[in-house]
Amino acid sequence: MTSFAPEPAHVTELRRQLSRWVADRMPREKRREWDKAHTWDRALFKELAEMGLIGLTIPEEYGGQGEDIYAAAAVIEELCQGGPSMAGPFIHAAFYGGLNISENGSKEQKEALLPKLARGEMFLCYGLSEPNVGGDLPSVETRVTRDGDEIVINGAKRWCTGADWSDYIYCLCRSGGPEDRHGNLTFVLVPTDAPGVSMQPLEHANLRYTDSMDVFLDDVRLPASAIVGGPEKWNKGWEALAGRALDVEKIEITAVAYGIARAALEEAWTYAQERTQFGKPISRHQAIAHKLVTARTKLAACRHMLYHAAWLASEHMPCSVETAMAKLYVADTGVEIGLACQQVIGAYGLSDAYDIERNVRDLLGMPIVGGSSDIQKNNLARMLRL
Ligand SMILES: Cc1cc2nc3c(=O)[nH]c(=O)nc-3n(C[C@H](O)[C@H](O)[C@H](O)COP(=O)(O)OP(=O)(O)OC[C@H]3O[C@@H](n4cnc5c(N)ncnc54)[C@H](O)[C@@H]3O)c2cc1C
Secondary structure (H helix, E strand, O other): OOOOOOOOHHHHHHHHHHHHHHHHHOOHHHHHHHHHHOOOOHHHHHHHHHOOOHHHHOOHHHOOOOOOHHHHHHHHHHHHHHOHHHHHHHHHHHHHHHHHHHHHOOHHHHHHHHHHHHOOOOOEEEEOOEOOEOOOHHHOOOEEEEEOOEEEEEEEEEEEEOOOOOOEEEEEEEOOOOOOOOOOEEEEEEEOOOOOEEEEEEOOOOOOOOOEEEEEEEEEEEEHHHEOOOHHHOOOHHHHHHOHHHHHHHHHHHHHHHHHHHHHHHHHHHHHHHOEEOOEEHHHOHHHHHHHHHHHHHHHHHHHHHHHHHHHHHOOOOOHHHHHHHHHHHHHHHHHHHHHHHHHHHHHHHOOOOOHHHHHHHHHHOOOOOOOHHHHHHHHHHHOOO
């Protein structure tokens, strides 16, 4: 696919390699099987790690390839051509883990975690949402208190995707009274096997590479060194959440939305040329052709927004507005593209004989997860000083 500027040669090569790998290792019947079982394949993921892909968010001194956000977004896009089953775990290792620890971890945390994350041997999950807290993250109620050299956590996290197989929860906690909404927040790395941690799965229709969990934290006692960034980062959680990691987080979820929308369109595009009704391929009926070229046009706009934002982030340039716009536009437009493609595929668009049914379920969640479209609009209005 062409772009407004030549894509870096190493990214083009990465795409070529990955698209062959996805076609070979993630055939349709496997994708269907993983989706139904809410699972992913560890042995396959190991192959991705051996290609050095997880290291694209991790500095070389810690065993990574050196941060390359643009390339990491392209990896997500290509993996999504086979559904979320490999893109999901990739994000848990490279972004929730690699990027956050590289950006916000203490020296000890970087030395202990980053090499394992880069090798694909460790995963983090996000503990942000709670039963009473969705978009309004500064209102989290899970409490962390200090007790000498230790900290104690009590509360509950909801939608903690992958908590059952991740090593740590990157857990946002309230570390003081609610009067200072942003100043009394602390991130803690909670080992998922720590005494006091229990969990149960939630049923959900989208992103079924895994279960999403309700996690209960009852008197979870950890050393103060479990605070992300070390004890000196007590009450500094909001800085970590609202900093560069959040911009890049939006790129990562935007890459998922774009990748899945692209997969939906490729399937509908091929289908429309193969399916014959009224004596000709349905792509030759104007209503279908218009749907498809409109979707292709929207997809091209999405691509520009995603990779422009990713390029800004890769160059360490300010990109909060561009990443918020990309998340908003690509997530909302991805839904439009997915629904149009489902119409093109007709009855089969609602069966599991094609990928479109799963792709639409996944696209429907995109304007909700990772900061809803409404929240992006609120943030954009603030950033643009409306
Ligand atoms: C499959 C799946 C996986 C997930 N994985 C994770 C995970 O790993 N970790 C994690 O922490 N969370 C996860 N989430 C949770 C997700 O991030 C939240 O669903 C999201 O933040 C929105 O929260 P909410 O659904 O509670 O909506 P709410 O915040 O309750 O909002 C409900 C509706 O009101 C709108 N709204 C709310 N406030 C405003 C406002 N101020 N102005 C305008 N509109 C507003 C929202 O846009 C939305 O449409 C996951 C969710 C799903 C479905």
